[in-house]
Amino acid sequence: MAIAVSMTVNGKAVGAEIEPRALLVQFLREHLRLTGTRVGCDTGQCGACTVHVNGRAVKSCLVLAAQAQGAQVVTIEGLARDGELHPMQVAFSEHHGLQCGFCTPGMIMSAADLLQRNPDPTEHEVREWLEGNLCRCTGYHNIVKAILAAAQTMRGMAKAAE
Amino acid sequence: MVEKGIGARVPRKEDLRFITGRGRYTDDINQPGQAYAVFVRSPHAHARIKRIDKAPALAMPGVLAVLDGDDVKADGLGNLICGWLVKSKDGSPMKMGKHPLLAQEKVRYVGDRVAVVVAETPAQAKDAAESLVVEYEELEPVAELDRAHGAAALVHEEVANNLCYDWELGDKAAVEAAFAKAHHVTKMELVNNRLVPNAMEPRAAIGHWDPGQDAYTLWLTSQNPHVHRLVISAFIGIAPEHKLRVVAPDVGGGFGSKIFIYGEECVVLWASKKIGGRPVKWVAERSESFLTDAHGRDHVTTAELALDQEGNFLALRVNTKANLGAYMSTFSSCIPTYLYATLLAGQYKTPAIYCDVQAYYTNTVPVDAYRGAGRPEASFLIETLVDQAAIEMGMDPAEIRRKNFIPKTAFPYQTPVALVYDTGDYEACLDEALKLVDYAGFPARRAESERRGKLRGIGISCYIEACGIAPSAVVGSLGAGVGLWESAKVRFTHTGKVQVLTGTHTHGQGHETTFSQLVAEKLGVPYEDVEVIHGDTEKTPVGMGTYGSRSLAVGGEAIVKACDKIIAKGKKIAAHLLEASEADIEFKDGKFTVAGTDKSKTIGEVVFAAYVPHNYPAGLEPGMEEGAFFDPPNFTFPAGTYVCEVEVDPQTGKVDIVKFVAVDDFGNVVNPMIVEGQVHGGLVQGIGQALLEGVRYDESGQLLTGSYMDYCMPRADDVPSFEVVTSRGTACTSNSLGVKGCGEAGAIGAPAAVINAIRNAIGVRVEMPATPERVWRAIQSSPLAKAAE
Amino acid sequence: MYAFDYHRPASLAEAAQLLAGNPEAKLLAGGQTYIPTLKQRLAKPAAVIDLGRIAELRGIREEAGGLTIGATTRHAEVAGSPLVERVIPALAALAEGIGDPQVRNCGTLGGSIANNDPAADYPAAVVGLGATVRTSKGRSIAGDDFFTGMFETALEPDEIVTAVHFPKPEKAAYAKFPNPASRYAIVGVFLAKTAGGVRVAVTGAAPCVFRATALEQALAQSWSAAAIDGVTIDASNLNSDIHAQADYRAHLIKVMAKRALAAAG
Structure with a gap:
């Protein structure tokens, strides 16, 4: 039996009739065609499906769409604001923090959440934070570098805004 | 000097779509009216199919078709192939067991395809797949490599002893003679663990038969769309080659696993016709990836090194048993043979080498190329053996290597195992690596670790590999069924923009960037004006795809050759426009100039003249588009030294990598940023093999490591940051760019460095993966470590 | 699904x-x-x-000197709570080590203990701290009685965990040796000095969380690493699987106990 869900995704109110068993990631990919959020495993380890739900990084393959009723959801497609890339997106490119690109949206969303919580992480803290995101291409070296660089940029921006 | 040309660290063109979530992978594509396929797979490692009852599944809601092996047979579809014929010592060809698209009569591994269910939605297909009735008669499985020979059970009835081939390379008599007079022999038994490639994007495909045109399109996760087209057409027989379009859009990593022609992708294409032309989509779940993507490695080896009194290597003798899994995969025969034993000279001038390999079928997932493919096995063997020899001879591991290196004056160098190395300077890489890691300072670091209760070790690995696959005549003489040249087309538009069409495929390697840099350099056009197009058999020239670190050394050189043709034609046009002799025209930085004058035309002006040939050389074809094929005269031979430093917690056996230095000779480097990235990724796959990853089956052939809960993928906190140097290159002589392949080196060289470091720390060698428990047990048996504890 | x-x-x-x-x-x-x-x-x-929208199931409050944590309180909330950090820092540290950041943003205390995965972290804290599980039927179940077997608890089929009350220990710490793949505990030891004596709860090592009574007795006599060294852990009831054999787990119990001891001070 279908149920109605509604939520805000990337600033837009959206809704649909869905099966209760629909995962949030399926809702995003199949109903909203926001395919930047990806599915890389079925046990919840890879983190390619990471999005922000009410401001926190969540694996959208481990959440029913129904659980996100009324939530504020941000996906990789909504991270850039007013045509300006998020500093994390810029840093990933500048530091070659991506190769095949498949894990990248999840990595960026997860890393963006880290910096909300900890604006000045150490390399060790970055590596620990990434426990929930797998990458098979980069060896993590440049991902870590990119996140540390983005943190520096964002601290600079925060200071400039003061 | 061209901006963003060869040698520049240019950020990648492909990044924008990926960082904004606009990459387009197969699962992101949806075709109107598409149906969904789910495969019914064998729960048994080895069983006879007694009966399949489709009726309950067909009666389920939304079901459009249920197809099984009988349907495959009825439609006369061919079997999956192995494209490389290996011959046994006695000259007999390898013994191929039949590998049908859907199992016929027998299933041979857990996950083997039994049937496909096509339905309106993925959930309906899955529900119906569960209700398909398959009755099996279970058979004794051949679950373990070391029990395959002489096992009561046969994976393929027609293959005695489950032995696919018994192959050899090298001069056996010379090796026996050298061993007879050796001062010392170092002998080792070692296992090269079985791995799951685990590209982050699972395999996926959409097959579509268009009844109006009687034409087929297959979108899929492929490293080589033209090879897919060739095999599906010529061997499987689903569609004629000119009526089949294969598209590999963005692909989320391959590492070998997406080279191969598997059953699933073929079946969805065929199924589309069976249901009347609706597109059929299949996306593997990760658990299916574990069960069906070709695994890598899986060797058991005995290796012996003969040395003289001074520590010179006299001869190497190797016997390897290789696990092929239940069926031959697309290239599986050549991995433990021509891509393995030919590398056993390593960086050393060992005069005599002999290797024989027995390859067996077992009731496990097929095994084929995985990043490095044969070369990691060779490198791991040599570099752990040489290290062991150093210990037994009381020599420094760096010095025993240095003593036996092929000197830089000896190139080109013919090894005793078929290959001719073109260039190299092994000592330079070793010296640089030892300096960077501060080899001399190691004892002090070890003492400091000891004060914190940790055992510190240092390990060296001097790898070499052969890539840039491959000279067609050479591989053809060894049994390859295809040529391994590459193609390119360089097309100017009226407005001077450039489209580069390549037969290679990029799935993380950054070809769009590297090839743009190449063309910007060669033609003097802005980097931004170059667009690289790949992955669609309807757009690009026939090409062989991307694997074996071949895309730049072979595919890039094809682009260079096409650029050369553009320049040659441009000279004719420029000579005409400048009223000069063609022989006097020089081309540099995007300008055709009459030598010794300031008279010139830009390449844009020349191209415009080619497309608007109002004032044009008589008899010359208009237009500016040139194609080229390149067949390399030899492999490229990247080599280098990796040094790993570990700290072992003697209480738990946990190994931490505290330092890792990689010095590689990749010849000339086009984009150092991308090349370093390739090394980082390779290193972590190599470290993963050494410390974390390993497939386990139980005695009944059930896969125990079938998800990320049980198969350990390296995570960010498992590895350190690396020190990578790529500037020690000796230019390759097999292509005009002087480049060598860089995609696999990290995975090839890293495992021995890690394992040698652990041995150095605890005093005994630990098999891969060196899990905490294995290391802890090894420590219990090591007098050295026990004393430290 | x-x-x-x-x-x-x-x-x-x-x-x-x-x-x-x-x-x-x-x-x-x-x-x-x-x-x-x-x-x-x-x-x-x-x-x-x-249960995600039931306000009364969520939250952390100080009660009788200890902490009462609602069943649907997220791991990240426990890990990041200044109150938990002040009253039972070992509990905050344990929560910080569960799963990964995304999992901690969703996973809950009640879900963890009601599921009673043999390798989960929270059961070790509930047993190790002598906590009490409160339910929708008004029952207060002692931690020692709550976990009855692998994926089994004392909950009735129609009973819901509402909160867990953790008394404040004198000292406590949790040390975990994770499975490299899943990052669940191969062995996790929660060690506490409480008003009722020394408690040592072990997770990951056996089909269900259990109290290591030999370690408890030894540590009650002497709160020291030497006391742990003197204990022999019986491996016969411990798990053996592809990730760790029983004797290795037995060894790790002592190692983790010593690390927890050092962390607890």
Whole structure:
């Protein structure tokens, strides 16, 4: 039996009739065609499906769409604001923090959440934070570098805004 | 000097779509009216199919078709192939067991395809797949490599002893003679663990038969769309080659696993016709990836090194048993043979080498190329053996290597195992690596670790590999069924923009960037004006795809050759426009100039003249588009030294990598940023093999490591940051760019460095993966470590 | 996933009523274990009752010198709570080590203990601290009695965990040796000096969390690493699997106990 869900995704109110068993990631990919959020495993380890739900990084393959009723959801497609890339997106490119690109949206969303919580992480803290995101291409070296660089940029921006 | 040309660290063109979530992978594509396929797979490692009852599944809601092996047979579809014929010592060809698209009569591994269910939605297909009735008669499985020979059970009835081939390379008599007079022999038994490639994007495909045109399109996760087209057409027989379009859009990593022609992708294409032309989509779940993507490695080896009194290597003798899994995969025969034993000279001038390999079928997932493919096995063997020899001879591991290196004056160098190395300077890489890691300072670091209760070790690995696959005549003489040249087309538009069409495929390697840099350099056009197009058999020239670190050394050189043709034609046009002799025209930085004058035309002006040939050389074809094929005269031979430093917690056996230095000779480097990235990724796959990853089956052939809960993928906190140097290159002589392949080196060289470091720390060698428990047990048996504890 | 009906009750009473009225229904808290189970079709509930919107089940408060934590309180909330950090820092540290950041943002205390995965972290804290599990039926179940076997608890089929009360220990710490793949505990040892004596709870090593009584006795006599060294851990009841054999687990129990001891001070 279908149920109605509604939520805000990337600033837009959206809704649909869905099966209760629909995962949030399926809702995003199949109903909203926001395919930047990806599915890389079925046990919840890879983190390619990471999005922000009410401001926190969540694996959208481990959440029913129904659980996100009324939530504020941000996906990789909504991270850039007013045509300006998020500093994390810029840093990933500048530091070659991506190769095949498949894990990248999840990595960026997860890393963006880290910096909300900890604006000045150490390399060790970055590596620990990434426990929930797998990458098979980069060896993590440049991902870590990119996140540390983005943190520096964002601290600079925060200071400039003061 | 061209901006963003060869040698520049240019950020990648492909990044924008990926960082904004606009990459387009197969699962992101949806075709109107598409149906969904789910495969019914064998729960048994080895069983006879007694009966399949489709009726309950067909009666389920939304079901459009249920197809099984009988349907495959009825439609006369061919079997999956192995494209490389290996011959046994006695000259007999390898013994191929039949590998049908859907199992016929027998299933041979857990996950083997039994049937496909096509339905309106993925959930309906899955529900119906569960209700398909398959009755099996279970058979004794051949679950373990070391029990395959002489096992009561046969994976393929027609293959005695489950032995696919018994192959050899090298001069056996010379090796026996050298061993007879050796001062010392170092002998080792070692296992090269079985791995799951685990590209982050699972395999996926959409097959579509268009009844109006009687034409087929297959979108899929492929490293080589033209090879897919060739095999599906010529061997499987689903569609004629000119009526089949294969598209590999963005692909989320391959590492070998997406080279191969598997059953699933073929079946969805065929199924589309069976249901009347609706597109059929299949996306593997990760658990299916574990069960069906070709695994890598899986060797058991005995290796012996003969040395003289001074520590010179006299001869190497190797016997390897290789696990092929239940069926031959697309290239599986050549991995433990021509891509393995030919590398056993390593960086050393060992005069005599002999290797024989027995390859067996077992009731496990097929095994084929995985990043490095044969070369990691060779490198791991040599570099752990040489290290062991150093210990037994009381020599420094760096010095025993240095003593036996092929000197830089000896190139080109013919090894005793078929290959001719073109260039190299092994000592330079070793010296640089030892300096960077501060080899001399190691004892002090070890003492400091000891004060914190940790055992510190240092390990060296001097790898070499052969890539840039491959000279067609050479591989053809060894049994390859295809040529391994590459193609390119360089097309100017009226407005001077450039489209580069390549037969290679990029799935993380950054070809769009590297090839743009190449063309910007060669033609003097802005980097931004170059667009690289790949992955669609309807757009690009026939090409062989991307694997074996071949895309730049072979595919890039094809682009260079096409650029050369553009320049040659441009000279004719420029000579005409400048009223000069063609022989006097020089081309540099995007300008055709009459030598010794300031008279010139830009390449844009020349191209415009080619497309608007109002004032044009008589008899010359208009237009500016040139194609080229390149067949390399030899492999490229990247080599280098990796040094790993570990700290072992003697209480738990946990190994931490505290330092890792990689010095590689990749010849000339086009984009150092991308090349370093390739090394980082390779290193972590190599470290993963050494410390974390390993497939386990139980005695009944059930896969125990079938998800990320049980198969350990390296995570960010498992590895350190690396020190990578790529500037020690000796230019390759097999292509005009002087480049060598860089995609696999990290995975090839890293495992021995890690394992040698652990041995150095605890005093005994630990098999891969060196899990905490294995290391802890090894420590219990090591007098050295026990004393430290 | 098999199809199921979905309910989102707004109150505990409503949730309890739904559960009582539908024996084939299952509770969904954070879902970080249950949703993968559903995805792999290892469970076929007729209905799923989502506890995520029940305000009374969520939150952390100080009570009788200890902490009372609502069943649907997220791991990240426990890990990041200044109150938990002040009263029982070992509990905050344990929560910080569960799963990964995304899992901690969703996973809940109640879900963890009701599932009673043999390798989960929270059961070690509940037993190790001598906590009390409160339920929708008004029961207060002692931690020692709550975990009855592998994936089994003392909960009745229609009973819901509402909160857990953790008394404040004198000293406590948790040390875990994670499975490199899943990052669940191969061995996790929660060690506490409480008003009722020394408690040592071990997770990951056996089919169910258990108290290592030999370690407790030794540490009660002497709160020291030497005391731990003197104990022999019986490996015969411990798990052996592809990740660790029983004797290695037995060894790790002592190693982790010593690390917890050092952390507890």
